[in-house]
């Protein structure tokens with residue numbers, strides 16, 4: 001029998017039509033509106049809204065899957081709506097369009113019985129956009145529900161001969177993102193899951209799946225045994241996967257000895273700490289530190305050595321600098337100095353003062369799309385143009401702040417070539433006196449098993465190959 005959301009659990013009686021929208025669907029709708037109208041972040045709005053309305057358990061899980069899944073798959077549903085609706089999606093009233101997208105996700109992306117998906121969504125439409133619009137919603141959703149997802153794939157394929165355009169519609173990624181991923185994959189000689197086309201498909205599919213929750217046990221502060229319900233992850237010795245449950249209920253997380261952190265983020269920090277440097281090794285710098293996940297891991301790795309040392313964490317936005325202070329609260333006092341300052345100045349203010357420097361550069365975040373449901377629709381190629389100069393300035397400052405023999409890690413959570421290799425190549429050409437270390441080999445060295453990252457010197461992680469965010473790592477050593 002279907003539960004009260006219409007999710008088919010044993011098949012059977014039809015739920016009775018209701019006069020007001022059910023709370024989980026209404027919550028998902030309000031999240032979509034906040035994202036569209038107020039530029040809100042779904043992963044901030046939704047938890048607050050669930051708490052305010054007292055939704056928990058199955059209701060909260062249903063609202064979360066409905067809101068996040070609809071936001072991720074918006075491109076696909078709009079392409080389907082363009083076929084199923086008599087009016088083009090861009091001409092619909094925005095609240096009605098959001099209702100239709102929510103209905104499409106229930107019909108095509110969730111295990112909701114078709115009659116419940118339609119009738120509950122029509123009730124929602126009546127409540128939020130009025131009776132007239134609700135009968136329109138009824139007609140469109142019935143048309144969508146009459147065909148299986150595979151049949152919709154076929155209909156989408158009939159309408160274009162351009163393979164990129166088809167991928168954008170089928171797998172709901174903007175066209176410029178699909179092109180960027182294809183280019184980055186083509187330059188990456190790591191293990192492939194099939195031919196180049198299959199690999200791209202696997203990446204886009206991985207972006208559309210909710211990621212597992214990964215925790216970090218900060219060395220010297222916690223071990224994986226301190227993380228109840230979590231099991232050791234595959235690559236990073238510090239990482240564990242939480243099967244179910246709320247990370248905030250774990251004592252080690254509440255006290256800052258552990259945290260939620262993608263395994264790829266952990267690996268790049270472990271790689272910087274393990275990269276070979278000549279000479280002293282006790283002055284570390286994190287140039288773009290907020291909110292502090294990598295600062296906390298790097299400083300716990302520094303402390304774990306037991307040889308003293310200090311880490312300076314720079315973050316230009318003061319409230320994000322406060323987040324870094326909070327992230328390192330469990331570490332010994334005096335180990336980390338957090339300063340709200342512009343990292344672009346440190347290269348000239350503190351020339352040659354550091355042995356290891358991390359530049360986790362502000363970037364488009366295209367490597368973490370599975371984590372931020374609406375992010376793919378917010379970004380545009382114009383972001384690359386505005387981030388590019390900042391990324392170059394920060395890396396130039398970092399290579400000024402590192403001493404000869406020391407190492408800089410340049411990291412992005414994006415595989416876009418314009419913010420990865422192109423930035424590193426430009427700075428190396430302009431600055432001189434730098435050599436590239438083999439980041440792929442260093443990463444493989446810190447991983448518990450080979451990650452098959454290819455020949456280097458750059459390392460690119462991928463959600464579909466490694467189950468991590470698509471983190472990029474270059475390691476630069478100052479030679480003179």
Ligand SMILES: C[S@@+](CC[C@H](N)C(=O)[O-])C[C@H]1O[C@@H](n2cnc3c(N)ncnc32)[C@H](O)[C@@H]1O
Pocket residue numbers: 265287288289290291292293294295314315316317320341342343344360361362363
């Ligand atoms: C990708 S995030 C860093 C994430 C962080 N390493 C972590 O693991 O939690 C980039 C950060 O750089 C900061 N930032 C941007 N411009 C900066 C600048 N000129 N100097 C220092 N920090 C900057 C941003 O505010 C943002 O917090």
